Structure formats: C-alpha cells, structure tokens
Amino acid sequence: MDANEIYERIVNERRFVYIAGPCAVESADQIMKAAKFLASKGVPILRGGAYKPRTDPESFQGLGAEALEYLAEAREETGMLVATELLDYDMMPLFQNTVDFIQIGSRNCQNFPLLKKVGRMNKPVILKRGFGNTIDEFIKAARYITREGNSRVILVERGIRTFESATRFTLDISSIPVIREKSEFPIIVDPSHPAGLARYVEPLALAGVAAGADGLMVEVHPDPRKALSDPLQQINFKSFSGLMEKTESILGSLGRASLKLEEGQRGQYDIYK
Amino acid sequence: MDANEIYERIVNERRFVYIAGPCAVESADQIMKAAKFLASKGVPILRGGAYKPRTDPESFQGLGAEALEYLAEAREETGMLVATELLDYDMMPLFQNTVDFIQIGSRNCQNFPLLKKVGRMNKPVILKRGFGNTIDEFIKAARYITREGNSRVILVERGIRTFESATRFTLDISSIPVIREKSEFPIIVDPSHPAGLARYVEPLALAGVAAGADGLMVEVHPDPRKALSDPLQQINFKSFSGLMEKTESILGSLGRASLKLEEGQRGQYDIYK
Amino acid sequence: MDANEIYERIVNERRFVYIAGPCAVESADQIMKAAKFLASKGVPILRGGAYKPRTDPESFQGLGAEALEYLAEAREETGMLVATELLDYDMMPLFQNTVDFIQIGSRNCQNFPLLKKVGRMNKPVILKRGFGNTIDEFIKAARYITREGNSRVILVERGIRTFESATRFTLDISSIPVIREKSEFPIIVDPSHPAGLARYVEPLALAGVAAGADGLMVEVHPDPRKALSDPLQQINFKSFSGLMEKTESILGSLGRASLKLEEGQRGQYDIYK
C-alpha cells in the first residue's frame, strides 16, 4: 500500500495509525535499528528528522540529505513508509523519491507559501499545530494545502504554549473532538513534545486514544540517553511496546482497530490488507 | 461507608470514583431526580452547588441553605454521599451535618485562610485547581489543608486558562501524571468546565480515565436546557449512561475497577464493600 | 485628607497617586524607615503586608497584628495613609482603626464573599487583578463590592499568567485603556509583581504612566537584599527616587499632575490641598 491508500483507510475505515521513530536520524544504524523494531511491532509509518528546526542555531540541525538516504534504506528493508519534516521547499527534490508523508512542523504551521507548495504535491501532508495557534487557525492553515488540490492532510495535536511549566507544552486534548467536529481531517496526537519527559508520554498518548484520536506520532529511540536532540522525551523500545499494548487494549474496548504492517511482499513487511 | 472510608479506598485500592450531579441544586425535585438516577447507576457521590460563585454578581447565586436541605433529603433517600462547594467558612455550621465532602472551588484554590480552616475539619476536601494556577501552586495549596491535620484531600483538574477559545478552559491532561508523581493525593478530572459544551464532555472524561485519573466529577442534569447555570455543558442522563459505560470499558481494559454504590442498608443503597 | 477624599480627587481631578512601601512589614524600624523616606518624597499612601498570602505554607506569612501596630505608628508619625491586604474578613476588627485602604490581593480577586463584605464598609478598596482573570471578570469582581454600597474601588493591574517566563508575570498594559473605557474605576499599575526583578520595575512603571494609569503601587524596601519576601523585585530608596523623577517628568509632558503629601498638620505631613 502506498501513502495515499493508507490515508484513505484512516479516513474511510477510521483505522488508527501509528507513526513512530526517533526525533532525528542520527546514523544508518540507529534508524535501521528503530525501523526493524517498529516494523516488527506492526508500525506502518517511520518518522525521523533529516532537517531539524532547532530554536538555537548552534544546536544539531540534522544530517540532511544523508539522513534521507538512511531513511530510504530503512524503508527498503522493512516496507515501512517514511514521514519526515520538510523545512524548506528547496529540499523537495530530495524528498520526492524517499519520503511518503511530508511533515510540516509546528513552527511552519502558518508558513503559507510552503503550505501552498505542498498543496500542489501528490503526497499526504502531516501538519503539526503551531504551538501558538488556535484550532481555528490550524484548520485554516490546512485549507492552504487543500485549496491547491491536495486534500490529504493529517493534523497533529502536539501541545500549545501555556503558563504551565511542569510539562514542555500543554497537550490540548480538547482539540481532538473540536477538530473532528469542525473539519474532515484525521487528527492524531504527538504525546512526546508536550510531555517533554519520557515518563509522561504514555499517559498523554492513552488520553489521546481515549479522546478519539486517529493515531499517535511518538518519538522512539533505540537508546534515548544518547539522542542528539530531545533526549529526555524519547522513549525506548520497551516503553513503546508497553504503550502499544495499552493502546490496543483501549482501542479494543472502544470497538476500534489499528492499521498494522504485517509480513508481506515489499521489504519484509507490507501493510495488512 | 462514610466519606473517610471512601477516601481510603480510593487511595489504598486505587478504586476509581464517580462524582456527579447538577451544577446547582435548583429544586427539591431536580436534585432528587438526579440523585435517584445516579444512585441507580452506582454513582457513590452526589454533587450539587448550594452557594455558587458566579463571575457576574447579577447571576443566579444558588439556593443556599435551602439547597443544603434538598441535598440532605437526596442523601437520606439514596444513600449517596454529598459533595458541595464551601464558598465562605461562615456557612460551615450548615455544612456540618449535611455535607460529606467539602468542595473548594477553582476561584478559592489559593484562599489560604479558607484552606486552613477546612484543614482543621474531619471531612475529606475536594480541591479544584485554580484556572490560573500551576500544578506546583495547586499541590502547595493542598498543603495548606494537610498541615492543619486534615490529610484527606482530593485534587481536581478542571482546566486552565489559555489562548484557545474553542473550549471554555483547556483541560491540562498532563497534570494527571505530574500530580501522581509529585504528590500523594488522588487526582480526578472534571471534564464539564473545560468542555463548556456537552458534546465535548465524553472525550475529555475518557481522556482523563486513560491518563490515569482516580475519578471523574461530571455535571449531570435531568434537563440541561432548563438549567439555571452552565446550561450548555451539563449532560443529560442518557449521555451520562453512555459515558459511564465507556469509562467502565476503558477501566477494565487497563485492569482497574470503580467504586460503586449498590443496593443496601442505608437509604436504598450503600457503597459496595 | 482621609482616604475617601483622596479617592474622590483621583477620580474627579484625575490626579496621579503613588502607593509605595515594602512587600511585608518586617519590623517597626523597617516600616518607619520606609514611611519617613516615602513621606519626604510626597508619597501619600504607604503599603505594607501584615498578613501575606504565600504560595508555600512554609514561607513567611507576615507579622500579622504586630505589623498593623507598626503601620499605625508610621501613619501617626508621617501622616501617610495606610493600605494593607485583608486576607480574611475575621481580621477586619483589627483593620478598622489602622487601615485606610483595604487591599484585596490577586488570589482573592474572585473571593466573592470577601468582596461583598468589604462592599459594606466605608473605606476605599484596592482590588488587584487575579493573575488568571480576564479584564471582564476583573470589572465584574469590582461590581460585587459596589453593589453592596461601597463605590470606592481602585483597580490594580499587576500582571497575568502567560507562557513567557523571562518575567514573573506579563504586565497587561492594554488593560489600562480597556478598563478606562469599560468602567468608571481608577486603574493603577503594580510594576513590581510582573517585573519579578528590581531592574525591570522602572520601565514597567513608566509604561503604565504613559499608557494613562491613575497611579503606581510599588514595592520599596530600605534594604531589598534583606527582605523576607520578594527580595528580588523590591527596589531601594535611590531607585524609587529615580523612578519618581521620571514619572513626574512623563506626567508633566502629558499635562498631568500627581497627588502629593506635603508638610502639614497631621504628623509631619498632610495631603496637599
């Protein structure tokens, strides 16, 4: 299955989707290890940053084109589809053959020229909520994409700025029912960025599942302590397995099912039909 | 069982607790109707405002002492325990024999003299988070109660003020794991005030359950359209039944159980042993 | 002049008013020293906390009744009028003869029973904005006072909670024109609490003056480094003199004048006629 087909199944069958992987691609080995683990759990979409938008210009900015190659290898090997952030449209040629889902980050939620440009592409767009944006602005930002022709937009609630500092951002759990009511887009939850700390990821993720989210986008790293970015909020394989088990359990109790990668033709796995 | 015993079971057995009832007690009939319905569903604690803190001094301020009488009748009839807000310590004599759980509202979260005074009582205190307070301040406010001797405090996450206006307040779902980590108090979720609209109550409530809350405090009214306060956010009996069913289902999937009122000696029901 | 007369002049003549003094009364000597300095500069109203609402119950809570005595001595000696916070109406008898302006703190902005009670008194009330309250709520809180008969309310903008953490609170400078438009109350600025740091007090104070505030309420301490509360944000005598000079200069450039204490009959000084 390709990205467009997956998108349709999320929308039409309300299948729950997992997107997981490290904050940033750090080496061929790191991303392959993560991909193999996640594929074995049935996660259909691999995330991993190639170009990282960092608050501080002196921080690690991602491996760039090299990261895209590693992602392509992991995709080839496992059959997972790849989602990565497009920071600058100039990089689009590099993304064309490697990236299945174009991710637009929180800081670019209202970068309208970029939204228009990805609106002319034939790949689903994963649009993260700006941490300073209202739900209304978020939905209108998605319209910048769809009015150019690309109707496949997945929205991601990833927390907003509030006065509370115990967590990195405040996950606006209410945005899930509101977005479901006010738009036709799937809405998934990123529990990693609002949590800020690995131990808060699971409760936020499960809250999202129970509130009716269409999926989860989680930062998972083979060895979080050694991560070059967001070391505190990435969870390890064991934690992800536990989280997935509980997610499946809650989904089941609510009569829902997830979309899984299973053993198949492409690479080792393919999306379950 | 009395309120102190219930408190111990919530803490020691991690039993999930339901607190439900109308925003305000509006008549003997209204609160009795609500109580009978809720008791029949097994809800152990009845809520209902007697003295209402309203933003506008011209709004309905509650029936006062009359409401306390109606609550006492509902308690006598059903065996439910009663929780209601204490706005002013001067009213305490009226509360002494009628009210099982003393509720301190969001606007009084840092009303330290009031907290100290209820800290000298032998009744559990339900302390709501100030909508402008951090988690750290919230926990410290509870310490004003416990250091006077009363260690039975239940914290309620009920949403904070943020820039998002699609909902009345932003439920800070992250506060659940943070409070569980940083304090010994049970933390329950009030989904009604952050929702602001009845149709958002269920997803917020279920998010709270999945995030690990110790209970729910929900506004339920026999006929929300006729409510004298918060008419938009109170849910009706049917919605509450549906919410409870899903809550039980999620609790079950996470290996947890709720505390239920069952047919018994006191009134028609008593708390299940 | 008594407090009611001063209030009328602020309202009717738009005279600018200074309220200054330490965060908390810490000793007879400390408050007398502050009062003498401030009176010599012409500041008509002395502030100083007797009962302090502290986030942490283990922090210094004020000297209580003892502080009120020291304030009375300073008032007798200098002729300044006294403003101090009423935390609990039970303390009112102690305030009756000592305190000229009843201050209601930020945490009690929506403590409606307390507001109603001071609404039945014949002393001007200084009501601070709740740091989680909107301007609309703030004005409605003042109405709880006026509808009981006491129309002399002074509002204080002292900053609200936002995501910005470089300062302790965010001074909502816009509240000045909004409150002037939407209510009949004088609105003064407290630059100390939003600043959080002494070196930011002056720019915030001057911003308030230029935006049209009716006065300033500033924390001034003889030796801020030794203060028992808010040591970082209190300014010393020299800084206050500088601030006052610039304030007078801006007031003059805008065609306004302040209300000053001058040498006279009561104590050493009296309010300038």
Added chain:
Amino acid sequence: MDANEIYERIVNERRFVYIAGPCAVESADQIMKAAKFLASKGVPILRGGAYKPRTDPESFQGLGAEALEYLAEAREETGMLVATELLDYDMMPLFQNTVDFIQIGSRNCQNFPLLKKVGRMNKPVILKRGFGNTIDEFIKAARYITREGNSRVILVERGIRTFESATRFTLDISSIPVIREKSEFPIIVDPSHPAGLARYVEPLALAGVAAGADGLMVEVHPDPRKALSDPLQQINFKSFSGLMEKTESILGSLGRASLKLEEGQRGQYDIYK
C-alpha cells in the same frame, strides 16, 4: 542616508525611529497619499504589505509585485525608505531594488531557512516576534540571521497570545527591558496588532516609548474604514499626528530624540543628518 546608515544611528545614537504606513498596499493612490503625509511629519520609513500572510486563505492576500511598484514610486517621490514583509524567499529578486528593510512576520519568526537566507543579504532585517514565542526564542531566531553575516536586525514586540481577549494580542511590554538587557538589538514596538482596535493604539505606543523602545511601527491608513485588511486597528492621519506629538513629548521628557526625515535632496526629503 540608506537603510544601513539609519540602522547604525538607531544603535549608536539611540535615536528613536518611526515606521508607519498601511497594513497593506491597496492602490498607487493609497500608498502615495500615506507616504506624502508621513514624510511631511518626518517619518523616515514607510511600511506597507505587498504579500500578506492571512490566516484564512480566502482573505485578501496583497497586491504582490504591483504593490512593490507602488512602494517604489512612493519612495522615489518622498525619499522615505521602504519596509515590507518577505513571505517567501522566491520573491527576493523583486525586493532587491525596491525594499530597504526586509520585514519577517510573526508567523515566520522561526522559519529558520528564511532567516538564514536573509542573513546573507546586505539589508537590515525587521524581525517580528512570533506570537507564540518566548523572548529567548525570539533572540535565538535573530541569531539565525546574524550568524550568516547580517548583523543588522531590528526586533519588534507585537504582542503574544494569552487568555485575555479584550485585545487582539497582549503586548508584552516587559520584553523591551528584557531584550535590551539580553541582546544588542534595537527593539521597537508595534502597538497596532496587540491593540486590535484603533482607540487602543496610542496608549500602547506611548507605553512602549516610556518603557525604552527604540521606535514604533504603526499601521496608518488614509481611510481606515475602507481598508482591505485590519480595518479596525489602523489609525488615520489625525490620530497619528496626535500620537507622534505625545511621543515626541515623552521622548523629550526622557532626554531622547527621534530620527526625522527632513526636506532635502533625495525626492522631497532626506533623513536629517
């Protein structure tokens, strides 16, 4: 004088700078009318949007290249320098000969690729604070520009998102002293966007002046009621004249002076030496 020279004078002489003009360039006549009026008042820099970032994709998006031509005509006629927003680096060739100050809007405050690109140009950059960004992030965003070689960055405080809805944004007046302390950049105030309503523009502007801002950036329109964007917050010529008079008066009272355009060689006016 060119833009770089003006920048140096703002920084080295702490001369106060006015930037004014309509939200959007709407016609040759409208912008010429505004420019002539502003030049006659001595305003050295003309602002006017050519490409407008609008929340709603269906709203007026600016006249684009046509607007740049009109701005060039106004610049030629009056000698004012021109500031306009660069939304997309693809437009840079059009800006090269027409625009003196490259403005980066609030929504692009953390559009790092764009910041890097303007960091390689030899034109001063006017960077507006993201309405969801902290001061720390704002300064770090400016570093993305300076580390590429362009050290001439002017920061603009234009309000942040908070829970207060009486104004469009909350002007963070505290950011002025904080930014002056923590960076070497001039910081100017945009009172128009936080105000949201024309009648609040003056008090916010004057607050900025008194707090120590290095300048003002104000939306001024020949006939605000007919404006195609932001009709409520643009002020007319008469209001701007009044605002400027008070600004000069406060500047004078604080011992400061502004940078003025005066009759001269280039066009009708040139920057006063």
